[in-house]
Amino acid sequence: MSMMKIFDISGSAVSSQxxxxxxVASNLANVDTVAGPDGKAYKxxxxxxxxxxxNAGDGxxxxxxxxxxxxxxxxxxxxxHDPANPSADADGYVTYSNVNAVDEMVNMIxxxxxxxxxxxxxxxxKTLLMKTLQMGQG
Amino acid sequence: MNRLTxxxxxxxxxxxLRAERQRLIASNIANADTPGYVARxxxxxxxxxxxxxxxxxxxxxxxxxxxxxxxxxxGTGSTSELGLKYAAPSQTSLDSNTVDMDxxxxxxVDNSVKYEATLRFINTDVRTMLDAMKSPSQG
Numbered sequence: 050m051s052m053m054k055i056f057d058i059s060g061s062a063v064s065s066q067x068x069x070x071x072x073v074a075s076n077l078a079n080v081d082t083v084a085g086p087d088g089k090a091y092k093x094x095x096x097x098x099x100x101x102x103x104n105a106g107d108g109x110x111x112x113x114x115x116x117x118x119x120x121x122x123x124x125x126x127x128x129x130h131d132p133a134n135p136s137a138d139a140d141g142y143v144t145y146s147n148v149n150a151v152d153e154m155v156n157m158i159x160x161x162x163x164x165x166x167x168x169x170x171x172x173x174x175k176t177l178l179m180k181t182l183q184m185g186q187g
Numbered sequence: 188m189n190r191l192t193x194x195x196x197x198x199x200x201x202x203x204l205r206a207e208r209q210r211l212i213a214s215n216i217a218n219a220d221t222p223g224y225v226a227r228x229x230x231x232x233x234x235x236x237x238x239x240x241x242x243x244x245x246x247x248x249x250x251x252x253x254x255x256x257x258x259x260x261x262g263t264g265s266t267s268e269l270g271l272k273y274a275a276p277s278q279t280s281l282d283s284n285t286v287d288m289d290x291x292x293x294x295x296v297d298n299s300v301k302y303e304a305t306l307r308f309i310n311t312d313v314r315t316m317l318d319a320m321k322s323p324s325q326g
Contacts, residue, residue, distance in 0.1 A: 052206045055213040062217030069220075098221040103214075110271065112214040114221050163219055166288070170213050173299050177209070180306055181202075185313045 052181070054111050055174040057103055059167040061113035066164040068116050069096045073157045080148045083136045090126040091146035093153075094119050122147055191316060198309045200238045204231065205302040211271075212295045215286050222282035226274040228294065 072094045079091040099117035102110075124147045132141035208229050218224040276285035 051203075051210050055210050058210065058213045058217045066220075098218075100218055100221050100224050110214070110227065111210050112218055112224070114217050159220070166216055166219070166292070170216055170295065173295065174209065174213065177206075177299060177302050177306075180303060184306060184309055186310075 051111075052174055052178050054103060056171060058111055058113045059171045059174070061101065061103075061115060062167040063164055063171075065096070065098055065114050065116050066160045066167065069160045070157065070164070072096050072119060073153050073160060076148045076153045077150065077157075079146050080150050080153075082146050083134075083143055090144045091148065092126075093122040093124075093146065093148045095122060195309065195312050197239055198305055198312065201235055202302065202305045202309065204229075204234055204238060205298060205305055208298050209295070209302060212291055212298060215274075215291045216288070216295065219284070219286045219288055219291070222284060224284050224286060226276075226286045226291070227271055228274050229271050 076093045082091045084090060096119050097117045098114050101113045101115050103113045125144075126147045127145040128142045129145060130141055131137055131143045134143045137143050208231060211227055211229060215226045215228075218226075274285060274287070274290070277287050277290070279285075
């Protein structure tokens with residue numbers, strides 16, 4: 050029943066994409082933060098995808114995807130001269146997070162499109178499976 | 188008896204291969220954002236020819252016979268690795284991912300429609316056989 054595996058494959062992709070959306074949400078929420086929990090400016094995070102072979106059983110190929118890790122963007126944060134700000138350093142500069150809102154929006158659209166694509170794949174697979182179940186009946 | 192199920196066997200092989208291809212395309216779509224992933228697809232015609240052991244998918248199709256060493260016997264479900272090829276990238280990307288989403292979506296829809304067509308062939312075959320088995324008094 051190789052069609053059943055489609056749910057594993059697309060399911061893994063959907064969960065990875067939702068993790069990516071999660072990271073984008075966290076980045077966008079912190080676009081204007083000055084300091085993170087460690088006292089330093091927030092660093093933008095990024096997920097890395099990795100292929101997972103899903104050929105248990107019959108040895109037929111099939112590849113899902115998983116999040117291999119979440120990495121932090123090490124680019125320096127945005128510096129704004131604002132001596133009146135309580136978090137300004139000795140020179141009067143405030144270090145904001147290094148999140149680029151445009152990048153994040155693009156990332157978000159890409160993630161949501163991939164999510165939709167995989168949902169549609171699962172819907173089609175479900176329709177086909179239901180029709181397969183009715184084989185010989187009509 | 189074999190004459191009765193010959194065409195059913197053929198359609199069943201086709202259906203299995205269609206399901207296999209559907210899964211391949213689902214893998215490609217799932218990995219559209221994975222760096223370094225290489226898209227795969229199958230040459231359906233040659234895969235089917237290999238799976239059914241016939242030279243042409245015409246009226247001359249017979250039950251599969253292994254005519255050469257290395258032929259894979261039918262019915263063991265080992266249709267994997269048949270005619271699997273790597274898709275040539277149409278537009279290269281920086282992360283060397285070769286999934287072309289437009290092509291994958293088109294293949295996906297194409298494959299779903301053909302899967303349904305094969306299902307319909309099977310259903311019609313079954314109905315034809317059932318009709319043939321009925322006695323005249325059953326209408």
